[in-house]
Amino acid sequence: MVAPVSLAACSSADTPPPAAPPANGGATSGGSSGGATALAKLSDVPVGSGKIVNGGPGKVLLVRSSETEVRGFDPVCPHAGVAVSPPKGGTITCPGHGSVFDASTGAMKKGPATTGLTAVAVKIEGDSIVTA
Structure with a gap:
């Protein structure tokens, strides 16, 4: 035994x-x-829009460009540390000094920022958006 x-x-x-x-x-x-950390339900981020959420890596700007594609960005503007606004019309704008970023890539389109937004790895898993 x-x-x-x-x-x-x-x-x-x-x-x-x-x-x-x-x-x-x-x-x-x-x-x-x-x-993986769940950030939001897929239904909370309609196609063509975005949402800033709290997640495992801190705040994340989720941008949904299609039914099957979501991108994540650090929502802090690289110019002066102001939180950017969720996208409208394909662009993300910083309310602090007017920097503009491409909503699908995070690339800087107009300064005073000199770089784009920092990407955060996210993915769709079932009906949720999670960290990748």
């Missing part, structure tokens, strides 16, 4: 190593419980 107890202990010792693979696979296939 001591051997089965040892086997049970050995079996439970094997439990922690399987916890490591979901952390490795979380970015690509681990699911929202395997390391």
Whole structure:
């Protein structure tokens, strides 16, 4: 009977190593419980619009360009640290000094900012938008 107890202990010792693979696979296939953080429901970000949400990496500007494509950006303008506004008409505008960014790429279209918005990796998983 001591051997089965040892086997049970050995079996439970094997439990922690399987916890490591979901952390490795979380970015690509681990699911929202395997390391990805749910940011919003897909229905909360209609096609052609965007929304600033709080998520695992901090605030994220989610921009939905089509039924199957969502992009994430750090919503802080690289010019002076002001939070940008969600997109309208394909552009993202900074209310602080008027910098304009392309909503689909985050690229700077008009200064005073000298660089675009920083991308944040996101993906659609089921009916949610999650960190990638």
